[in-house]
């Protein structure tokens with residue numbers, strides 16, 4: 013039997029579970045601590061929820077534990093604060 017595959021455009025319409033809501037709230041708080049307004053943080057949180065739904069493995073520096081207040085990388089890698097990219101040093105900020 014072939015597993016059901018939901019096209020990316022339909023994944024966004026699925027209702028959010030408690031885990032997804034908690035992840036969104038955590039990200040918004042993190043982005044606000046990192047200098048964004050609430051609206052900016054929520055917009056970015058939405059964008060990353062869509063990324064998750066698409067199973068896109070690219071990340072942004074703003075959600076990485078190596079991203080510093082100076083907006084530089086603790087591992088001295090070139091940063092991409094808001095642009096999705098693949099980074100071998102990425103490490104999620106944990107709640």
Ligand code: SF4
Nearest residue numbers: 073076079085099101
């Ligand atoms: S490790 Fe990669 S994703 Fe994390 S802050 Fe450095 S450059 Fe950005």
